[in-house]
Amino acid sequence: xxxxxxxxxxxxxxxxxxxxxxxxxxxxxxxxxxxxxxxxxxxxxxxxxxxxxxxxxxxxxxxxxxxxxxxxxxxxxxxxxxxxxxxxxxxxxxxxxxxxxxxxxxxxxxxxxxxxxxxxxxxxxxxxxxxxxxxxxxxxxxxxxxxxxxxxxxxxxxxxxxxxxxxxxxxxxxxxxxxxxxxxxxxxxxxxxxxxxxxxxxxxxxxxxxxxxxxxxxxxxxxxxxxxxxxxxxxxxxxxxxxxxxxxxxxxxxxxxxxxxxxxxxxxxxxxxxxxxxxxxxxxxxxxxxxxxxxxxxxxxxxxxxxxxxxxxxxxxxxxxxxxxxxxxxxxxxxxxxxxxxxxxxxxxxx
Amino acid sequence: xxxxxxxxxxxxxxxxxxxxxxxxxxxxxxxxxxxxxxxxxxxxxxxxxxxxxxxxxxxxxxxxxxxxxxxxxxxxxxxxxxxxxxxxxxxxxxxxxxxxxxxxxxxxxxxxxxxxxxxxxxxxxxxxxxxxxxxxxxxxxxxxxxxxxxxxxxxxxxxxxxxxxxxxxxxxxxxxxxxxxxxxxxxxxxxxxxxxxxxxxxxxxxxxxxxxxxxxxxxxxxxxxxxxxxxxxxxxxxxxxxxxxxxxxxxxxxxxxxxxxxxxxxxxxxxxxxxxxxxxxxxxxxxxxxxxxxxxxxxxxxxxxxxxxxxxxxxxxxxxxxxxxxxxxxxxxxxxxxxxxxxxxxxxxxx
DNA sequence: TTGTACGCGTTATCAC
DNA sequence: GTGATAACGCGTACAA
Numbered sequence: 001x002x003x004x005x006x007x008x009x010x011x012x013x014x015x016x017x018x019x020x021x022x023x024x025x026x027x028x029x030x031x032x033x034x035x036x037x038x039x040x041x042x043x044x045x046x047x048x049x050x051x052x053x054x055x056x057x058x059x060x061x062x063x064x065x066x067x068x069x070x071x072x073x074x075x076x077x078x079x080x081x082x083x084x085x086x087x088x089x090x091x092x093x094x095x096x097x098x099x100x101x102x103x104x105x106x107x108x109x110x111x112x113x114x115x116x117x118x119x120x121x122x123x124x125x126x127x128x129x130x131x132x133x134x135x136x137x138x139x140x141x142x143x144x145x146x147x148x149x150x151x152x153x154x155x156x157x158x159x160x161x162x163x164x165x166x167x168x169x170x171x172x173x174x175x176x177x178x179x180x181x182x183x184x185x186x187x188x189x190x191x192x193x194x195x196x197x198x199x200x201x202x203x204x205x206x207x208x209x210x211x212x213x214x215x216x217x218x219x220x221x222x223x224x225x226x227x228x229x230x231x232x233x234x235x236x237x238x239x240x241x242x243x244x245x246x247x248x249x250x251x252x253x254x255x256x257x258x259x260x261x262x263x264x265x266x267x268x269x270x271x272x273x274x275x276x277x278x279x280x281x282x283x284x285x286x287x288x289x290x291x292x293x294x295x296x297x298x299x300x301x302x303x304x305x306x307x308x309x310x311x312x313x314x315x316x317x318x319x320x321x322x323x324x325x326x327x328x329x330x331x332x333x334x335x336x337x338x339x340x341x342x343x344x345x346x347x348x349x350x351x
Numbered sequence: 352x353x354x355x356x357x358x359x360x361x362x363x364x365x366x367x368x369x370x371x372x373x374x375x376x377x378x379x380x381x382x383x384x385x386x387x388x389x390x391x392x393x394x395x396x397x398x399x400x401x402x403x404x405x406x407x408x409x410x411x412x413x414x415x416x417x418x419x420x421x422x423x424x425x426x427x428x429x430x431x432x433x434x435x436x437x438x439x440x441x442x443x444x445x446x447x448x449x450x451x452x453x454x455x456x457x458x459x460x461x462x463x464x465x466x467x468x469x470x471x472x473x474x475x476x477x478x479x480x481x482x483x484x485x486x487x488x489x490x491x492x493x494x495x496x497x498x499x500x501x502x503x504x505x506x507x508x509x510x511x512x513x514x515x516x517x518x519x520x521x522x523x524x525x526x527x528x529x530x531x532x533x534x535x536x537x538x539x540x541x542x543x544x545x546x547x548x549x550x551x552x553x554x555x556x557x558x559x560x561x562x563x564x565x566x567x568x569x570x571x572x573x574x575x576x577x578x579x580x581x582x583x584x585x586x587x588x589x590x591x592x593x594x595x596x597x598x599x600x601x602x603x604x605x606x607x608x609x610x611x612x613x614x615x616x617x618x619x620x621x622x623x624x625x626x627x628x629x630x631x632x633x634x635x636x637x638x639x640x641x642x643x644x645x646x647x648x649x650x651x652x653x654x655x656x657x658x659x660x661x662x663x664x665x666x667x668x669x670x671x672x673x674x675x676x677x678x679x680x681x682x683x684x685x686x687x688x689x690x691x692x693x694x695x696x697x698x699x700x701x702x
Numbered sequence: 703t704t705g706t707a708c709g710c711g712t713t714a715t716c717a718c
Numbered sequence: 719g720t721g722a723t724a725a726c727g728c729g730t731a732c733a734a
Binding site for chain 1: 409440453610641
């Protein structure tokens with residue numbers, strides 16, 4: 001009936017089935033290879049009838065495994081992380097793991113606090129996308145020291161230290177593609193709104209842009225680079241700044257920032273595409289509903305999420321460190337990037 | 352050093368401090384009122400030096416409390432829920448609770464599965480926003496039966512059964528305000544894109560619209576009501592349908608749907624505001640970056656989240672059922688609602 | 703203040 | 719080989 005019926009223990013089942021608790025344990029965990037089928041069946045029936053469910057706490061206390069993975073993300077309201085968590089959670093559930101989710105709100109103190117807290121809960125593994133702040137001193141050192149001491153398998157995703165295990169998109173390659181595309185459309189003055197440069201996701205994306213410039217024998221001017229924060233606000237701010245520096249296109253390192261660029265451009269009386277081309281990064285769902293759909297680099301969030309789970313669980317379950325696969329982002333054409341006039345003419349005349 | 356140093360038990364501390372494990376337990380949990388300060392200090396120092404941390408599993412096993420709250424949301428990529436979780440998590444953390452988060456992906460089977468799973472983990476409480484499907488038979492009955500049997504304190508938020516404890520925005524009142532506003536702008540043919548009508552959030556919002564009509568002696572025609580799903584896709588679909596029925600405005604019951612309306616209107620060659628007024632519900636961050644900022648009803652997500660935590664924890668910790676406070680949404684003026692011409696004239700002539 | 707039993711599965715040991 | 723018995727993990731509650 002109701003009221004959380006008294007818990008059924010393994011001994012109740014044993015009594016009912018007329019065997020010892022030990023046998024019940026073995027049968028129910030599938031390790032009773034040696035027991036006669038008759039016994040196993042009796043145990044299973046008894047367990048079924050009593051609606052027995054093992055107390056996970058008790059089990060964990062002895063096995064020292066909780067089947068819980070702790071996740072720390074910097075900002076749940078960023079669609080990229082929401083989407084990532086959305087894929088990670090079922091991927092882990094499928095393999096018998098639950099998720100304790102923590103949102104650091106981009107504060108390194110929270111990263112540390114939550115990691116300690118998760119460790120206190122004896123999670124089996126950690127999936128980390130720390131705050132940008134956590135990649136600066138002294139947090140960075142503290143974080144790595146802490147992880148070393150805890151002895152809990154961990155994996156960074158999206159944001160990472162080069163020398164620690166991680167899974168993320170191929171940042172440099174992806175932004176190289178993006179920048180090349182902009183240049184193919186005739187843009188040679190491309191403003192860049194980066195994320196925090198403490199993140200090598202940002203640094204690597206920036207490197208990709210530089211490479212694209214280099215390929216054409218050009219150089220990215222430093223006044224065309226604006227360091228933002230992967231959010232809408234810095235997108236707007238960056239846009240305002242870059243517009244004054246004569247860029248014909250803006251490459252925002254996240255779609256959130258690109259949305260900010262839209263707002264900033266409007267405020268400045270510039271039309272997206274016609275007056276200012278915009279490239280994003282992520283392909284969040286909202287990009288397609290904008291009046292001028294955003295041209296952006298789609299991150300294969302689901303693959304990244306699933307790969308992260310795979311790699312982390314390999315470490316958790318067998319201690320092996322898989323070399324994670326690399327993921328390329330894919331160019332999604334919206335209408336926010338226009339070909340520059342003279343480029344169109346060049347194309348025409350070369351036909 | 353590194354490598355997850357061997358765990359320090361309460362007995363280690365006791366040995367070090369030269370007292371009994373029991374005393375250590377008492378001191379560290381602050382219940383050692385009677386012990387001499389000297390002893391307490393010794394214990395604390397010993398604990399500090401050994402870096403003792405109680406094993407939460409062992410503690411939970413005996414106290415039967417885990418200090419974990421399970422949350423089930425239907426769609427993490429919906430900004431409303433992402434935002435809600437973002438506020439809930441720290442509110443609970445502040446009071447010593449962690450969160451296991453589950454995302455049902457709008458599938459009732461997952462709701463049930465996750466609730467069982469959370470119960471298996473002996474969570475102290477459940478915060479539920481079930482899938483729309485879960486409010487239909489046979490899921491609905493199963494869900495309530497399950498909750499009754501588990502005996503775990505629970506609280507519904509945003510989506511709820513009238514006769515169960517819940518916290519949510521004042522749906523009817525809020526949509527009444529929204530509809531009134533539209534009518535004040537001269538709209539008397541208002542298309543409505545609802546969420547699933549199995550949710551009384553949707554039904555109540557619809558009731559609010561009907562009341563607004565009634566206040567003017569009018570009646571909401573049934574062909575102006577389109578039942579959607581709180582997502583972008585049904586927003587577009589609903590828009591397409593409603594446009595053919597001569598509405599001058601569309602009231603979408605979520606901003607996501609409103610975004611879909613923007614896309615649908617564009618596809619149909621209608622301009623937002625000029626050709627079609629749009630009202631949303633939620634005030635998601637993206638609404639302000641749209642080329643035509645969305646006029647929408649802002650849900651006080653943070654208050655709702657914090658109130659939900661407060662009410663649930665009251666049930667968890669002292670078994671009392673607080674009567675939750677009511678939350679009104681607030682009209683946020685964008686530019687997506689235009690005054691109808693004849694209305695403007697009326698205003699002019701009445702001056 | 704402290705000894706001791708307890709919570710509940712699991713694992714190692716031991717007898718049939 | 720088949721199954722029972724006992725100890726264990728670790729913090730807490732209650733009696734002493």
